[in-house]
Amino acid sequence: MIFTNFKEIDKAGRIVISKDIRRHLNINPGDILQINADEHSITIQKAEEKCVFCNATEQLTEFKGKYICAGCLARLKH
DSSP states (O other): OOOOOOOOOOTTSOOOOOHHHHHHTTOOTTOOEEEEEOSSOEEEEEOOOOBTTTOOOSSEEEETTEEEEHHHHHHHHO
8 A cells, every 4th residue: 555645844844744654654652763865855764673783683672762682782792
């Protein structure tokens, strides 16, 4: 299913992501979104929970909103 919305940017530069899109993508208050831009477009996607160092997605520990895997954590301890 493809969702298309046209939203006006407010004076503070914000846009609202509609409830149907948030529900479809399981985006909840407090979730982190990744915003990318190139010369012609902006993409917004729900950030994946992955290690900030090696991009692993398993055995993660959260620290201040960032994730680190068990392997990188062990290396940092040494």
